[in-house]
Amino acid sequence: MKLSIIIPIFNAEHTIERAIRSIDTEVSHEIICVNDGSTDDSLQVINKIARENLNIKVINQDNQGAAAARNHGLEQMTGDVFMFLDADDEFLTCRIDHMLKYYEKHEDVEIVIGQMAREEHGTWVPIPTHQAIREEKVVNLSEYPEIMQSIGPGAKLFSQRFKDLRFDTDVTFCEEHTFIVQAFKKARDIQIIPNLIYGYNLEANSVTASRVGRFEEYLHDAQTVRSRVMEILRLPAEKLYYSYRMDHLIVSYLIQNYLTEHRQLTRSIVEKVIHYIKHMNSTDYDGGALFRIVDAVEQAGTGWTKDIYSIWREGLINTGIGRPHYYIFKAKVLPKKVKFSSKQKAKKILKR
Secondary structure: OOOEEEEEEEEOOOOOHHHHOOOOOOOOOEEEEEEEOOOHHHHHHHHHHHHHHHOOOEEEEEEOOOOHHHHHHHHOOOOEEEEEOOOEEEEOOOOHHHHHHHHHOOOOOEEEEEEEEEOOOOOEEEEEHHHHOOEEEOOOOOOHHHHHOOOOOOEEEHHHHHHOOOOOOOOOOOOHHHHHHHHHHHOOOOEEEEEEEEEOOOOOOOHHHHHHHHHHHHHHHHHHHHHHHHHHHOOHHHHHHHHHHHHHHHHHHHHHHHHHHOOOOOOOHHHHHHHHHHHHHHOOOOOOHHHHHHHHHHHHOEOOHHHHHHHHHHHHHOOOOOOOOHHHHHHHHHHEEEEEHHHHHHOOOOOO
């Protein structure tokens, strides 16, 4: 068996060597490093390591984003199975071959999903929201939609049967969702395991700052991706779980983080959130996720005026969500803001 590991790289001169050195496997393998137009010394670092390691294949492309880099790696891979690794992350010791054993154990298993962890005070800690899939079990998407909790490319081993799938290159936020969901839907069986496989290293301010600065673009991308995934999924249970994953755990926190940094509400922001809610309302959606978005706007934003609230209230009423009149809203809803802020201030957007 041959394993292909695809690494998209952009300005990762300080972390790429750690990522590559974490690839410890006894099987035949190739490491496909796709340099996505880095402007630092990433390419020089990769080339230096490649001179010592014949398993490394270096590919250069103009800056097109991680999705295009992963797609380029998929075009070049020659393995029987493949995995992805981000340039600032790492595999935990001896975990790659652990996944391969599970892959070979059952003939119909075509994807193995392990656990992701983040580093906290020198210890690898599993992602709390992945508790639902932290067990050893063979499943498929229709009977176990909870596997969409792990919707990023990390900590997964794929059969080469999925190498013709592609990541979305026309969006920069949640560009991995359609690839993962298509693979989950196509797979005969999927093995989930409780073991920590993949460690992600969150650079200071990298996630929150980028998402706050590109809020409108990312909200638009989320709606685009959401539409595509809802077209792929067929069963109501699958669609409802994806709504929970996207709308509750991603979009509501995207909105909350933006309003934490830019607390003054504007007509434009309110209208864009209403547009997203209308999109949700036109598809299957998780009710709790919808009201989590409403709470994020009403409790994280400030500067409510009668005019802005009228736009908000009318937009929600048109989607079937009742809201009180302005003065009742100010008297009964806004006082909950302190409780909401205290409860949510420690929340962070989770890398998937």
